[in-house]
Amino acid sequence: MTATGGTQLVDLLITDAAELLTCAGDAPDLIGRIPGGGVAVDGGTITAVGDVSGYRGRREIDARGKVVMPGFVDSHTHVVFGGDRACEYAAVAAGQAPPAGVSVGILGTMADTRSQTVEDLVEAAADRIREMIDSGTTTLESKTGYGLSIAAEARLLEVNARLEEQLPARIVSTYLGAHAIDPQRDPQDWTEDIVAQLPDVAAQGAAFNDVYCDAGYFTPDQSRRILEAGARHGLRPKIHLDAYSHTGAAALAVDVGAVSADHLNFTTDGELRALADAGVTGVYMPCLEFAVRHPAPLDPRRLYDAGMEVALATDVCPGCWTTSMHLAVAMGCRTGGMSIAQALRAATYGGACALGLAGTIGSLAPGMAADLQVLDVPSHEHLAYRIGRNSTETIIIDGAVVKGAGVD
Template sequence: MADLTAVVHGAAELATATGELGGDDPAGIHSGAAVAVVDGEVAAVGPTDEVTREYPPENAAHDVDATGRAVIPGYVDSHTHACFAGDRSDEFEAKLRGTTYGELLASGGGIHRTVRATRAASDEELVDNLLDQLDVMVAHGTTTVEVKSGYGLDTETELRMLDVIDRADRRHPVDVVPTFMGAHAVPRDYEGSSDPVDADDYVDRVVDEQLPAVEKQGIAEFCDVFCDEGAFTVDQSRRVLEAGAGRGLTPKVHAEELAHRGGAKLGAEVGAASADHLLHATDEDVAALVEADVTPVLLPGTAFGLGADYADGRAMVDTGAPVAVATDFNPNCHSQSMGFAAALACVEMGLTPAEALVATTRNGARALDRPDLGVVREGAPADLAVLDAPSHVHVPYSYGVNRVATVLKDGRPVVGPEWTGERDTDSEGGR
């Protein structure tokens, strides 16, 4: 028998995120609207009087009165490095005093510091850390998040990180999408050796040792690589992505963040799900991504944290690119808030609030090959956020303030008055 999971009604504004970037109504706005949820999926969207006549709120397991408030899809954060150990807040302070990220790396800080801390942490510490981050994310409206490995840089720790990501997914209401990123950086050393590590030699290890083990483990969905200055070349990155694809992992690529090195065109060449960062991408790069149906993922929080120039989101949208926006949450970009990312996308990248909404929801789902997420339409999973505001515009307008009051995952409250705060047990069953 069908379960009337929830009825969200009386919304001053319902943003379905079903329009197109650059169009007249990207956010797909409905006024005075309601959403009925049956068995965790959207069963009806429309005027409150029509929806509630067919689906009376008093018959629902969850009666959500959204009078005077806006309802939006749950955010889909398509790029994070949220699984890690350690604290690098002192490096933030050092950068404010003029220390460059390159200088931090040269002194053993930056990613290498996080690698050491992550290798030393227990699985339980990593799980608890990630669950804490997911708590903050869902409180800010995120209902699906991608999390990468990449702070292990050896087979054992990369597998541990993916297992931690999987365990957190099974325990937390937020859906967690696992990405293998053994090619995040060239490690400083190998166990038992003091010789400097050669990048080509490390790529051999990623291809010949890490990827077969990742395939056997069966957790990761994507394979990412940092194709940029000081990381991996286009040829090295191609080796990793093609080897990953041969083992069933869809390619993703960090591209054109620190300098223009050809990573965006590589993403187009290998049919990546997304090419991310793109601070130094050219018009030609963007055209190649659009032609290859690769989602450009912009990460304004990274530019904010580095004090760098921002990607030209307005120009990308105007060329028809299906731009997504994500947080890039990591120890060097310490913001879990998609609302803040949306505000930066508006102020610094030229997107409108409606475009930023689509970029943080439907297009984020596109970057994860999950076309049913990030929208409010019949048949879609009922992942919703109710704002303590009358319009989606208040998210970027109220920058620095969390406007999310209630979050529904599959139509069930996971943030708000009805949420108990309890997590699932760490069982063997998948979500």
């Protein structure tokens, strides 16, 4: 509100953006483009968006020639892990079998992760998350899932909690004990161990309970058992669905009220419509499909045709080592056929929907958390056009400048 005869003083004022993108959920153009717009921020919250001529800031950022938009919301990551799989990647890229003794697949990373201390795991993940923040990500999800024993998974939840404490980004913790099955374990026994761990998982601060439902991983029945049990402890369901085969578990995702269904490569159009009707957000990860040279890449236009809200995520993990939502946006457009507006909405508002946080982050409006970025490009098209470039110049999280001139 403008004071009579003057201007209202706020903590931070961003003015004169070449393009301000609100990424509001109801924006007819998907991104809420306002040429010349600005943002007023006070006390960590957005006060005004668009016309900010009635404000002045204790700190001001001149955004002429630049784009201002919400911080990216990376809603699917496996950023906590030990070691790396560079040797496996190099061999596979060359069309060869990985040499004996190198870490391969989820189980290779399981061994590397178990061998590290909590401190080592925090340090390695923090390095990756700092890169994510540097390239515009202000909220990220972090899954466990490379421990695959009760004790090792509990340690990964502790890693998530420490990362959330130490780093400025918002970090949403997801329990993914049902990522894979230690070959020493019986799948049904491990399923029951997971169920038994869920009360502690909730107490350790996880928001979501996720399962990898696919051939060779968890069956729809096991997935249902785990997700329903988690819901009883306040853990909201997520599901890795149909990435490499058709499981029929889309109906399960609807039944349990999954917040998101991720991958969806083999999900049928009818199932996608049922997911859309149930308000399940579809998460698309083009960088992962690129990294693994997926045999059946998802056409995300099928999700839009079904009426789904779509989120773009990096899926950063040992098999897809990218921290860049800029790259996910570029690939979503060029390999997935998304419009640039669709991709930018999916990288912000869509990601917030996939984390159940669309009421507080992912778009710019009065009352929302002040998580935003200033990008040194003259229009939003450049964010897909300059492939994978980190165009993020200034990052603001909860109203605090964490990258750019005058870091708090």
